[in-house]
Amino acid sequence: MTTLSDLAAAHEFIGIRWSSGPSPDEKRTLELARDILDFIFATGQSYRFEDFSHQLQEGVEPPPQGLTGLSLRLKSAERFFERLLQPPTTAGEAARIHAILEAIRFVAATHQYEALDVYLKHVESHGPPFVVASFETPGEAESWLQNHPHPPEPARILIGNRSHDVVHDRETNIRRLPRNRDIHDYLAELKQVEPPVAIASFATREEATTWLWEQPEPATHAWVSIAGELYLAAYYPNIGHRALYPLSMIEDADASA
Numbered sequence: 001m002t003t004l005s006d007l008a009a010a011h012e013f014i015g016i017r018w019s020s021g022p023s024p025d026e027k028r029t030l031e032l033a034r035d036i037l038d039f040i041f042a043t044g045q046s047y048r049f050e051d052f053s054h055q056l057q058e059g060v061e062p063p064p065q066g067l068t069g070l071s072l073r074l075k076s077a078e079r080f081f082e083r084l085l086q087p088p089t090t091a092g093e094a095a096r097i098h099a100i101l102e103a104i105r106f107v108a109a110t111h112q113y114e115a116l117d118v119y120l121k122h123v124e125s126h127g128p129p130f131v132v133a134s135f136e137t138p139g140e141a142e143s144w145l146q147n148h149p150h151p152p153e154p155a156r157i158l159i160g161n162r163s164h165d166v167v168h169d170r171e172t173n174i175r176r177l178p179r180n181r182d183i184h185d186y187l188a189e190l191k192q193v194e195p196p197v198a199i200a201s202f203a204t205r206e207e208a209t210t211w212l213w214e215q216p217e218p219a220t221h222a223w224v225s226i227a228g229e230l231y232l233a234a235y236y237p238n239i240g241h242r243a244l245y246p247l248s249m250i251e252d253a254d255a256s257a
Contacts, residue, residue, distance in 0.1 A: 044152020
């Protein structure tokens with residue numbers, strides 16, 4: 001049985017293997033394992049994984065079509081980590097390897113290849129912080145949270161395009177939606193790695209919003225100019241949501257901190 005602390009600690013094991021100078025193939029396997037661990041938490045499936053680890057599995061969905069390449073990558077990764085258990089390992093190392101193996105098997109057993117594929121592409125594109133839902137008002141978000149039979153934990157959502165954490169304690173049934181700084185931190189980082197250059201200019205925010213929603217499949221992020229001010233046009237493929245974030249959010253957040 002793998003605990004959630006084992007799952008979180010598995011990142012450290014991946015980091016140690018990475019620092020040892022792995023081959024290109026091993027790097028790709030370690031990256032996939034890291035992203036699978038992140039996928040479970042980013043999609044709010046910590047409790048679902050815990051139940052899986054206790055063999056309380058949910059109904060399995062039918063296998064998706066057209067993602068055999070990803071399923072083969074998971075099988076290859078599973079064999080790689082199984083081999084790592086063959087040499088003598090410490091109890092701590094074994095627990096972390098088992099956690100990675102269970103994470104891989106969890107995705108495969110619940111046939112989440114398509115959801116994982118969407119997540120991987122989002123991460124590779126350096127898209128905005130991953131969210132599981134978006135709401136216009138706090139009231140809508142609170143209603144969703146309080147009426148959800150199994151709220152995602154942990155996870156992020158957007159309320160009026162502001163980032164919030166989903167907090168749910170299954171034992172006490174405490175449910176909260178605290179604000180976080182994820183969007184501000186993302187904008188600050190993106191400004192450094194991708195210096196803002198607007199790909200389109202608009203006189204008003206309404207014009208920019210119309211343009212963004214008319215795009216059939218926009219990039220996960222692109223800089224635009226609205227009335228002379230820089231904005232990030234963001235797209236969340238997993239929920240089909242689009243948002244405009246003013247770059248000035250960085251300064252506003254720093255001023256209020």
